[in-house]
Amino acid sequence: MKKKNIHNKIIIIGSGPAGYTAAIYSARANLNPIIITGNIPGGQLTNTNSIENWPGDEKILTGFNFIKRLKKHALKFNTKIINDHIIDVNFNNTPFKLIGENFQYTSDSIIIATGSVPKYLGLKSESLFLGKGVSTCAVCDGFFYKDKIVAVIGGGNTALEEALYLSNISKKIHLIHRREFFRAEKILINKVLKKIKNKKIIFHSNSKIEKILGKDNKVNKLKIFSKKNKRSFYINVSGVFIAIGNIPNTKIFNKKIKMKNGYIVLVKNIQNYYSQTNIPGIFAAGDVIYNSYRQAITASAGGCIASLDSEKYLESL
Numbered sequence: 001m002k003k004k005n006i007h008n009k010i011i012i013i014g015s016g017p018a019g020y021t022a023a024i025y026s027a028r029a030n031l032n033p034i035i036i037t038g039n040i041p042g043g044q045l046t047n048t049n050s051i052e053n054w055p056g057d058e059k060i061l062t063g064f065n066f067i068k069r070l071k072k073h074a075l076k077f078n079t080k081i082i083n084d085h086i087i088d089v090n091f092n093n094t095p096f097k098l099i100g101e102n103f104q105y106t107s108d109s110i111i112i113a114t115g116s117v118p119k120y121l122g123l124k125s126e127s128l129f130l131g132k133g134v135s136t137c138a139v140c141d142g143f144f145y146k147d148k149i150v151a152v153i154g155g156g157n158t159a160l161e162e163a164l165y166l167s168n169i170s171k172k173i174h175l176i177h178r179r180e181f182f183r184a185e186k187i188l189i190n191k192v193l194k195k196i197k198n199k200k201i202i203f204h205s206n207s208k209i210e211k212i213l214g215k216d217n218k219v220n221k222l223k224i225f226s227k228k229n230k231r232s233f234y235i236n237v238s239g240v241f242i243a244i245g246n247i248p249n250t251k252i253f254n255k256k257i258k259m260k261n262g263y264i265v266l267v268k269n270i271q272n273y274y275s276q277t278n279i280p281g282i283f284a285a286g287d288v289i290y291n292s293y294r295q296a297i298t299a300s301a302g303g304c305i306a307s308l309d310s311e312k313y314l315e316s317l
């Protein structure tokens with residue numbers, strides 16, 4: 001059956017902080033934006049019970065309430081929210097074409113704000129304790145582990161950065177990596193080695209987590225298997241940070257837009273638009289462009305920039 005076509009001057013793909021901020025700015029510029037929510041309306045933050053680093057909100061804010069407020073704000077200024085998930089795109093001609101599960105869309109300008117998803121180990125116990133001691137973001141949740149013992153899993157830049165960040169907050173950090181040595185940058189490795197030397201970080205190489213254990217709905221122990229000694233052992237921890245990489249939600253843009261390591265590349269200085277992709281008229285913001293920042297505030301800032309850029313672009317047509 002042929003899908004109904006919806007045309008708009010501007011369409012925003014994704015309903016996380018980047019998408020909603022872009023919608024608020026575009027709506028206030030009288031552009032009547034459409035936002036397509038995707039399969040996770042509200043984005044990654046809907047998975048967290050506490051946001052403590054959104055400036056101006058000193059009280060603990062749940063992800064659900066935060067997104068509810070962004071949505072209400074966007075609706076106040078005439079944003080049309082459509083629950084749909086984009087499965088294919090055609091950026092060869094204008095207007096650009098998006099194929100959704102429910103509708104198809106044409107648009108003169110597009111803001112991609114499809115975010116990313118953290119990689120998980122895939123253990124049953126990991127999903128059981130998600131948000132109850134299992135975290136994927138030290139900057140977001142580290143403060144809850146002040147003076148406590150925590151573990152970080154991974155051996156790349158992110159894992160080492162998380163371990164170093166936590167070493168200034170927590171009592172002790174167990175860094176658990178499946179190989180003999182790290183694959184991170186030398187400078188980070190050197191910093192971690194110093195902390196290993198003074199016993200702030202305990203490094204478990206060639207080790208993998210077998211099970212995350214807990215009591216009263218909170219993590220309290222890890223069962224680890226050492227490949228070197230071929231035996232399992234337990235460590236007491238209050239939290240475990242999984243830092244084994246992120247997957248940007250860009251599969252549908254493969255070979256259709258310029259990307260690097262799966263992230264959308266911004267082509268700076270094209271007509272002075274900061275958020276411009278390699279295709280004029282298509283802008284991107286949030287976790288879909290960042291490998292390192294991955295914060296609500298950086299996503300929102302990107303959404304604002306993309307909206308201002310797209311407004312100028314539409315004016316220039």
Ligand code: FAD
Nearest residue numbers: 014015016018038040043044086114115286287294295296
């Ligand atoms: P996302 O929030 O990832 O949203 C992406 C949106 O795109 C979703 O709505 C999704 O449905 C949509 N989408 C994806 N593919 C498609 C498609 N094909 N078609 C249509 N829509 C699509 N940051 C903080 O600053 N503070 C915190 O306390 C904090 N806590 C966190 C806790 C957890 C557990 C996690 C995982 C992350 C946390 N973060 C935190 C990071 C923060 O969530 C992200 O940086 C932020 O959500 C990125 O926003 P975004 O808008 O770029 O993308």
Ligand code: NAP
Nearest residue numbers: 121154155156157158159178179183243244245246291292
């Ligand atoms: P990454 O480089 O892909 O490293 C992921 C790490 O997790 C690797 O050590 C990997 O082990 C391990 N791992 C993957 N899957 C695992 C699993 N199922 N179980 C256990 N361990 C697993 O990811 P990243 O550290 O998030 O970095 C991603 C990109 O961002 C990189 O290009 C990085 O350079 C960049 N980045 C840069 C900075 C910076 O410049 N300061 C900061 C953060 C990230 P193996 O080593 O065995 O594969």
